[in-house]
Amino acid sequence: MAERELLVVDELRVEIPTHGGFVRAVRGVSFSMEPGKTLALVGESGCGKSVSVQAMLGLINVQGLRLAGEARFMGQDLLAMSEAQLNTVRGARIGMVFQDPLSAFNPTRTIGEQIAEGLVLHKGMAKQAALEEARRLLDECRLSEPARRVVQYPFELSGGMLQRAMIAMALACGPQLLIADEPTTALDVTTQDQILWLMQELQRSRGMSILLITHDLAVVARMADDVAVMYAGQLVERAGVDDLFSHPTHPYTRALMRATPHGEMVRGEPLASIEGSPPDLFAPPPGCGFCPRCDHAMRICEDRVPLLFTSRRGGGVSRCWMEHPDYSRARVVGDA
Amino acid sequence: MPESLANKPADEKPLLSVDGASCYFNLGQGQILRAVDEVSLDIGSGEILGLVGESGSGKSTLGKLIIGLNHKSGGRVEFEGRRLPDHYRSADFRAQSGDIQMIFQEVYSALSPRMTAGEIVMEGMRLTGSDNGLVLREKALAWLDRVGLSAAHMNRYPHEFSGGQRQRLGIARALAMRPRLLICDEPVSALDVSVQAQIVNLLESIRREMDISILFIAHDLSMVRYISDRLAVMYLGKLVEVGSAHQVFEAPAHPYTQALLASNPLPDPALERQRKHQPIQGEVLAPIGAPVGCRFADRCPHADEQCRQQVPPMRPYQSGDWLVACHKA
Numbered sequence: 127m128a129e130r131e132l133l134v135v136d137e138l139r140v141e142i143p144t145h146g147g148f149v150r151a152v153r154g155v156s157f158s159m160e161p162g163k164t165l166a167l168v169g170e171s172g173c174g175k176s177v178s179v180q181a182m183l184g185l186i187n188v189q190g191l192r193l194a195g196e197a198r199f200m201g202q203d204l205l206a207m208s209e210a211q212l213n214t215v216r217g218a219r220i221g222m223v224f225q226d227p228l229s230a231f232n233p234t235r236t237i238g239e240q241i242a243e244g245l246v247l248h249k250g251m252a253k254q255a256a257l258e259e260a261r262r263l264l265d266e267c268r269l270s271e272p273a274r275r276v277v278q279y280p281f282e283l284s285g286g287m288l289q290r291a292m293i294a295m296a297l298a299c300g301p302q303l304l305i306a307d308e309p310t311t312a313l314d315v316t317t318q319d320q321i322l323w324l325m326q327e328l329q330r331s332r333g334m335s336i337l338l339i340t341h342d343l344a345v346v347a348r349m350a351d352d353v354a355v356m357y358a359g360q361l362v363e364r365a366g367v368d369d370l371f372s373h374p375t376h377p378y379t380r381a382l383m384r385a386t387p388h389g390e391m392v393r394g395e396p397l398a399s400i401e402g403s404p405p406d407l408f409a410p411p412p413g414c415g416f417c418p419r420c421d422h423a424m425r426i427c428e429d430r431v432p433l434l435f436t437s438r439r440g441g442g443v444s445r446c447w448m449e450h451p452d453y454s455r456a457r458v459v460g461d462a
Numbered sequence: 463m464p465e466s467l468a469n470k471p472a473d474e475k476p477l478l479s480v481d482g483a484s485c486y487f488n489l490g491q492g493q494i495l496r497a498v499d500e501v502s503l504d505i506g507s508g509e510i511l512g513l514v515g516e517s518g519s520g521k522s523t524l525g526k527l528i529i530g531l532n533h534k535s536g537g538r539v540e541f542e543g544r545r546l547p548d549h550y551r552s553a554d555f556r557a558q559s560g561d562i563q564m565i566f567q568e569v570y571s572a573l574s575p576r577m578t579a580g581e582i583v584m585e586g587m588r589l590t591g592s593d594n595g596l597v598l599r600e601k602a603l604a605w606l607d608r609v610g611l612s613a614a615h616m617n618r619y620p621h622e623f624s625g626g627q628r629q630r631l632g633i634a635r636a637l638a639m640r641p642r643l644l645i646c647d648e649p650v651s652a653l654d655v656s657v658q659a660q661i662v663n664l665l666e667s668i669r670r671e672m673d674i675s676i677l678f679i680a681h682d683l684s685m686v687r688y689i690s691d692r693l694a695v696m697y698l699g700k701l702v703e704v705g706s707a708h709q710v711f712e713a714p715a716h717p718y719t720q721a722l723l724a725s726n727p728l729p730d731p732a733l734e735r736q737r738k739h740q741p742i743q744g745e746v747l748a749p750i751g752a753p754v755g756c757r758f759a760d761r762c763p764h765a766d767e768q769c770r771q772q773v774p775p776m777r778p779y780q781s782g783d784w785l786v787a788c789h790k791a
Contacts, residue, residue, distance in 0.1 A: 170654040284745055285517075314516035315681060319725030319741040341655065344684070344727035348734040367731045385659040386729050387688035396663050397688065400656035403624060 131158040132302055132335050134198045138205075140174070140181040141192035148192065150407045151177040153359040155195075156434075159352075161302070164329065164336040166350035166367075168343065170382075172404060174359040175339050176307055181205075183220065183305075184212045200302070218248040221296030225308035227288035231280040237264070238276030241295045248299045263294040268324060286317035290324065297328065304329075307339040322348055343386050347371060355379050358404050358415030361434070365442025373440035375449060378416045414445070422448060475543065476504035477675050478528065478562075478643055483537035485520075485527045489750070496749045497523040499699035500537060502776065505643065510669060510676040512690030512707060514683060514722070518746050519696040521679050525645045528677070529562050530555060541643070559590055563636035567648035569628045573620040579606065579631050580616035586639045605634040609664060626657035633664065637672070644668075645677045650685065662689055683726045687711050692783075695719045698749040698757040701776065705784035715779050715786040718758045756789070764790045 140152035152174040159165045167175045180186050182197040182204050197204040199215065207215070216222070224230045232240060241263060242256035251259065257276060264272035267290045280288060289309065296304055306325065310318035322345065329336055338349055346353055346367065353370045355363040355378065363376040374380045384398035402419040405411050414420070417427040426447050435449035436442075447453060485498040498520045505511050515521040526532040528539055530550040539546045541561055547554050566572040573582055583602040587593060593601065603613055609630040620628060629649060636644055646665065650658040666689060669676055680686050686693065690707040695716065703716040714720045721742040728734060744761040755770040756762070762769065768789050779786040 170656065286745060314746070315683065316516060316721060316725045316742050317745075319727075320743075322727070323741045342727075343655075343729040347729050347731040348727040348737070350731075371729070371731050382655060383729065385656045387684040388729055396666070397659035399659035399663055401660070403626075 130160065132161045132200065133159040133337070134196070135178070135182065136196040136198070138178055138182065138195035138197060139193065140177055140186070142177070142186070142188055143190040143192075147408050150410050151359055152181065153410060155356070155359075155361050157354045157361065157364060159303070159335050159337060161335055162329070162333050163351040164338055164349050165352045165354060166338045166340060166346040167354050167356060168340060168346055168382075169356035170341055170404070172407070173356040175356050178356075179305055179307065179337065179339060183216055183222070184209065214248070217244050217296075218299040219301050220303045220305060221299070221301035223289070223292050223296050223304065223306040223309045225311050227285060227292045227312075228280060230292055231288065233280055236277050236279055237283070237291050241276075241291070241298055244295065244298045259298070260294070263298055264291060267291070267294040267297070267328070268320075269294070285313055286320065289313060289317075289321050293321075293324065293328070297332070300332070301334060303335045303337060305337045305339070308341070309338070310345065311340070311342070318345075325349070343383065355382070358410065359407055360415060360431075360445060362416065362445045363437075363442060364434070365437065365440055369437075369440035369442050373437070375437040375440060375442065375444040376416075376446050377420045377422055377448075379444075381419075414447070477507045477509075477542060478505040479540045480504070480524075480528065481538050481540070483524075483527060483539055484535040485523050485532050486535040493750050494752075496699045496752070498527055498532075499749065499753070501696075501699075501701050502537075503694060503701065503704065505675050505677060507642075508669065508673045508675055509691050510666075510678055510689055512686035512693045513677060513679045513696065514681060514686050514693065515696035516681060516722075516746055518698070518748060520699040520749070521696050522647050524696070525564065525647050525677060525679050529564050529645055530558070531564075556590060559586060559639045559641075561641060562643045562645065563639050563641035564645040564647065565629070565632045565636050565649050567651050569625075569632040569652075570620060572632060573628065573635075575620055578617050578619055579611065579623070579634075582620075582631060583634050583638050586635065590639070601638065602634075605638045606631075608637065608668075609634045610660070624657075625653050626660060629653065629661050630664070633661075633668070637668065640672075641674060643675045643677065645679070647679045648681070649678070651680065651682065658685065665689070683723060684728075695722065698746065700749075700753070700757055701785075701787065702758065703784075703786050703788075704776070705779075705781075705786075709781070709784055715784070715791045716758075716788050717762045717764055717790070721761075756787075766790075 136156050138152055138155045141148040142151050155178055169175045181193055193205055238257050238260045241260035245251045245256035245259055261272045261276050264275050269275055269287060269290045310321050340346060350367045353365060353367055354361050357378045363379045374383055381400045385400060387397060400419055405415050413428040413430055414432055417423040432445045432447045434443040434445050437444045437449055480501060480503040482500045482502055484500050487495040487497055489495050501524060513521045523532055527534060534548040580602050583605050584598045587598055587601060606615055611630055650661050678689055687707055693707040693710045694701055695703045697718045703710060703719045714723050725741055742761060753773050755772055756774050759765040759769040774787045774789045776785045776787045779791055
């Protein structure tokens with residue numbers, strides 16, 4: 127109960143029923159978050175990063191959904207909560223920001239009403255006081271002319287302004303955790319810059335934790351304290367941000383970094399692409415999910431899923447047989 | 463240094479020359495949206511020109527204007543010294559299909575869902591050439607093979623492909639017409655990082671092999687820096703800076719280019735921690751009506767009266783092929 131961590135996700139499994147059978151979208155993911163820190167969940171489409179979080183918050187409404195594992199938020203397991211209990215957490219102690227702000231707002235109600243709704247519901251504020259608080263929140267999120275925005279409808283605001291409004295809505299009840307799912311992916315780079323800056327500033331002033339879901343390693347480098355890399359429904363590497371970027375350990379993380387262009391690259395030097403595609407999650411392979419695309423794959427990689435070993439370099443963990451304590455010894459013996 | 467590619471002999475005629483081209487849209491009630499406003503630009507033979515700007519800057523509109531999918535409200539576009547029409551009829555498209563081709567960001571909506579990959583690649587060749595069915599099939603197969611698809615994909619429909627494969631199909635369709643200029647409108651924005659690299663490498667190798675020019679329109683600055691010989695930056699319908707990609711990225715001259723590059727996050731936590739700048743303030747507005755001064759003046763930290771009164775012309779900056787539209791540069 128007296129956990130230091132704000133959020134502990136333990137062996138989370140999500141299987142989604144479809145016409146073709148169950149998609150093993152999340153296959154045993156574990157991570158934890160400390161108060162006041164930012165954890166980035168990184169990976170490409172279909173790796174399970176968004177599904178993990180949506181499942182945790184009870185946002186996947188599918189008949190026959192299979193959930194297993196635990197997600198303890200401030201000591202309480204979110205997966206074991208009833209809908210009513212979840213409603214006291216979502217939007218109150220956990221705020222959420224999504225990729226597409228326009229579809230996250232109700233188009234028929236004003237920005238102010240939608241922010242005030244949470245305050246009335248969770249904090250028992252009177253309507254007028256809640257609207258005034260909404261104006262203050264919009265101001266805190268640096269939205270220009272907050273008093274006018276309160277009475278405007280979502281379509282009247284630009285993408286960047288709406289994203290600020292959504293952050294204001296997420297912050298309304300003073301959450302300990304802000305979950306941001308690709309918050310800047312739909313935005314232009316200068317607007318992205320403003321929004322990332324705002325999130326960092328709000329984190330400092332409010333001391334909340336941020337769980338950032340993104341595919342963009344540059345955004346990770348900017349925002350994160352800790353990073354969890356996901357591939358094919360599993361966490362393949364977890365490390366502090368400096369360790370991850372200076373000593374990426376898992377072959378997938380390394381490949382992802384080589385495929386990302388950076389400033390010092392010489393013109394004409396080919397980008398390292400990752401050939402092939404991720405495995406079919408209807409029937410996940412028995413071994414490492416990355417092994418068909420991996421340059422270092424060994425026989426054991428096809429047969430058995432590696433554990434999360436402590437990385438030999440850097441301070442993180444990596445789901446790769448090459449990090450097994452006996453691996454380098456075995457290789458030395460083999461070479462001799 | 464990589465600049466050797468950027469410096470073309472000065473006497474070489476550009477492949478494509480855009481001269482003061484505009485594309486206006488009438489919004490009604492006397493409002494005119496100047497999506498592209500008197501833009502001049504050359505693309506050399508075998509060159510990759512990166513065109514960057516934010517949403518609403520007019521970069522896609524310019525690309526479509528060049529190929530004829532948007533009308534021209536003014537100015538002219540010349541391809542190998544030949545003037546392209548202001549308003550296109552279908553015969554015009556057919557006549558120029560061997561010169562200019564385009565690939566799109568939303569490639570799924572650019573491919574007919576009722577045609578197989580083979581039919582999609584063959585269609586252009588069938589309409590413009592005289593090859594019979596068997597030869598067409600052979601050629602289509604060769605193009606699919608060239609972009610990394612195979613004979614097994616010939617009879618599949620677009621919905622059976624992944625995003626990256628679909629973009630490859632779009633490239634094969636364009637290349638089958640043997641164009642001299644390929645306009646790529648955000649070709650990798652919708653793709654995953656690992657697949658982006660596959661497509662960009664493919665474009666780069668095609669450029670070398672077929673000696674085609676590429677107009678690479680994108681908002682991902684790191685990718686544009688990586689692929690481009692020269693770079694053009696647009697803001698609200700106007701070009702603000704054109705120069706070799708190396709020069710512009712190393713020492714951007716226009717305040718907007720500076721702000722754009724400064725806001726681009728880098729995949730390096732140590733560098734990111736040193737980041738001190740305040741993000742650029744304000745929002746991108748719509749370029750409605752004739753500009754009074756510099757379109758960027760209200761967001762620019764260096765703007766003064768002159769910037770608010772006079773539209774800055776494109777002027778040479780340092781070297782001859784580096785142009786900047788700023789009173790203060």
